[in-house]
Amino acid sequence: MDPITLAGVTAVALNEGVRFLYDQAGEVLRNFRERRAAATSLPTELFEGDQAELVADPERIAALEPELRLLRRDLGEYAHGVDPVDPRDSELLALVDGLRRTLEAVYGAPIVFRGEQERPEDGPRIRGGVEVKEVRGYVAGIRARSATSGELTGSVRADSVEEGGRAVGVDLGGDPG
DSSP, X not given: OOGGGGGGSOHHHHHHHHHHHHHHHHHHHHHXXXXXXXXXXXXXXXXXXXXXXXXXXXXXXXXXXXXXXXXXXXXXXXXXXXXXXXXXXXXXXXXXXXXXXXHHHHHTXXXXXXXXXXXXXXXXXXXXXXXXXXXXXXXXXXXXXXXSSSEEEEEEEEEEEOTTOEEEEEEESOOOO
């Protein structure tokens, strides 16, 4: 994840982009809560690429709802014009990039600002999750032998984990015993 690619975006475009992403996250969450389909098109004056309608995946929204809420909250002062949007502010760029990438996961499509430096290939994005009442042995949201690039997001939700049980979000090459 390299939010520095946003450093080439003009202050005006970044400002409008923050507002768009903030509003979009709100729409996704509202529509999810009301069990309606969430769809949008990216404004051509702000974003590159295919301008086809993007449709949110309800399962991805459910998995990413906490991140969407947190990132949206953290960008609120910028989106409402209270705090200035500065393309040199690395903390702000990291927040914008985080919200953008979370929305990319929800829509299953890239969101690239006009004027943005080329983003490095991140590799695959893999998400896995498990919801159980109780864990008596071993459970993992994702278990893989290794990963060389990409994004892995694993989660486990359990009401209880018995003594000796293990609940792991992401297990890379570990021994489940």
